[in-house]
Amino acid sequence: MSNQPRQVGGGRRAIGDIAPKLAALTDDVLFDDVWNRPGLAARDRSIVTVAALIAGGDAAQLRFHLGRAQENGVTEEELVETITHPAFSTGWPKAMTAANVVRDVFHD
DSSP: OTTSOOOOOOHHHHHTTTOHHHHHHIIIIIIIIIITOTTSOHHHHHHHHHHHHHHHTOHHHHHHHHHHHHHTTOOHHHHHHHHHTTHHHHOHHHHHHHHHHHHHHHHO
16 A cells, blocks of 8 residues: 555645644544555545445535545546445435535536
Protein backbone atom coordinates (compact mmCIF):
# COMPACT_ATOMS: atom_id res chain seq x y z
CA MET A 1 0.00 0.00 0.00
CA SER A 2 3.00 2.31 0.20
CA ASN A 3 2.80 3.03 -3.55
CA GLN A 4 -0.50 4.88 -3.21
CA PRO A 5 -0.75 8.65 -3.04
CA ARG A 6 -0.82 10.07 0.48
CA GLN A 7 -4.32 11.08 1.52
CA VAL A 8 -4.57 14.70 2.63
CA GLY A 9 -7.53 16.32 4.35
CA GLY A 10 -8.98 19.75 3.71
CA GLY A 11 -10.46 20.41 7.13
CA ARG A 12 -8.54 23.57 7.87
CA ARG A 13 -9.45 24.98 4.47
CA ALA A 14 -13.11 24.00 4.73
CA ILE A 15 -13.98 24.76 8.37
CA GLY A 16 -10.82 26.07 10.05
CA ASP A 17 -12.31 29.51 10.52
CA ILE A 18 -15.38 28.27 12.42
CA ALA A 19 -14.20 25.03 14.08
CA PRO A 20 -10.41 25.02 14.23
CA LYS A 21 -10.05 21.98 16.51
CA LEU A 22 -12.45 19.88 14.42
CA ALA A 23 -10.52 20.98 11.32
CA ALA A 24 -7.21 19.99 12.92
CA LEU A 25 -8.55 16.58 13.96
CA THR A 26 -9.91 16.05 10.46
CA ASP A 27 -6.57 16.81 8.84
CA ASP A 28 -4.14 15.41 11.42
CA VAL A 29 -5.97 12.34 12.74
CA LEU A 30 -8.65 11.29 10.25
CA PHE A 31 -6.69 11.89 7.07
CA ASP A 32 -3.02 11.99 8.03
CA ASP A 33 -3.25 9.00 10.36
CA VAL A 34 -6.34 6.86 9.71
CA TRP A 35 -6.56 7.23 5.92
CA ASN A 36 -2.84 6.53 5.49
CA ARG A 37 -2.61 3.38 7.59
CA PRO A 38 -1.07 0.45 5.70
CA GLY A 39 -3.88 -2.11 6.21
CA LEU A 40 -6.11 -1.04 3.30
CA ALA A 41 -5.51 0.72 0.02
CA ALA A 42 -7.04 4.20 -0.32
CA ARG A 43 -9.38 2.76 -2.97
CA ASP A 44 -10.76 0.22 -0.49
CA ARG A 45 -11.02 2.82 2.26
CA SER A 46 -13.05 4.96 -0.11
CA ILE A 47 -15.51 2.14 -0.81
CA VAL A 48 -15.90 1.45 2.92
CA THR A 49 -16.36 5.17 3.64
CA VAL A 50 -18.97 5.62 0.90
CA ALA A 51 -20.91 2.59 2.16
CA ALA A 52 -20.79 3.89 5.75
CA LEU A 53 -21.98 7.35 4.70
CA ILE A 54 -24.86 5.80 2.77
CA ALA A 55 -25.82 3.72 5.80
CA GLY A 56 -25.70 6.81 8.00
CA GLY A 57 -27.68 8.93 5.57
CA ASP A 58 -24.89 11.52 5.40
CA ALA A 59 -25.59 12.99 1.96
CA ALA A 60 -23.43 16.11 2.37
CA GLN A 61 -20.31 14.15 3.31
CA LEU A 62 -21.15 11.54 0.68
CA ARG A 63 -20.81 14.19 -2.03
CA PHE A 64 -17.19 14.89 -0.98
CA HIS A 65 -16.25 11.23 -0.57
CA LEU A 66 -17.64 10.21 -3.95
CA GLY A 67 -15.15 12.59 -5.52
CA ARG A 68 -12.38 11.28 -3.27
CA ALA A 69 -13.33 7.72 -4.23
CA GLN A 70 -12.99 8.54 -7.92
CA GLU A 71 -9.60 10.14 -7.25
CA ASN A 72 -8.63 6.89 -5.49
CA GLY A 73 -9.56 4.79 -8.53
CA VAL A 74 -13.13 3.69 -7.76
CA THR A 75 -15.19 3.65 -10.95
CA GLU A 76 -18.68 5.10 -11.36
CA GLU A 77 -20.01 1.56 -11.88
CA GLU A 78 -18.43 0.43 -8.60
CA LEU A 79 -19.87 3.42 -6.75
CA VAL A 80 -23.36 2.68 -8.05
CA GLU A 81 -22.92 -0.94 -6.93
CA THR A 82 -21.78 0.34 -3.52
CA ILE A 83 -25.20 2.00 -3.25
CA THR A 84 -27.22 -0.89 -4.67
CA HIS A 85 -25.65 -3.78 -2.78
CA PRO A 86 -26.45 -2.63 0.79
CA ALA A 87 -29.81 -0.97 -0.04
CA PHE A 88 -31.84 -3.62 1.77
CA SER A 89 -29.69 -3.64 4.88
CA THR A 90 -29.08 0.11 5.15
CA GLY A 91 -32.56 1.26 4.20
CA TRP A 92 -34.18 1.97 0.87
CA PRO A 93 -34.60 5.75 1.45
CA LYS A 94 -30.89 6.09 2.22
CA ALA A 95 -29.99 4.26 -0.98
CA MET A 96 -32.37 6.44 -3.00
CA THR A 97 -30.87 9.58 -1.48
CA ALA A 98 -27.38 8.32 -2.27
CA ALA A 99 -28.39 7.54 -5.87
CA ASN A 100 -29.52 11.13 -6.32
CA VAL A 101 -26.27 12.45 -4.84
CA VAL A 102 -24.30 10.17 -7.17
CA ARG A 103 -26.26 11.44 -10.16
CA ASP A 104 -25.43 15.03 -9.20
CA VAL A 105 -21.74 14.27 -8.65
CA PHE A 106 -21.38 12.32 -11.90
CA HIS A 107 -22.99 15.11 -13.89
CA ASP A 108 -21.00 17.97 -12.30
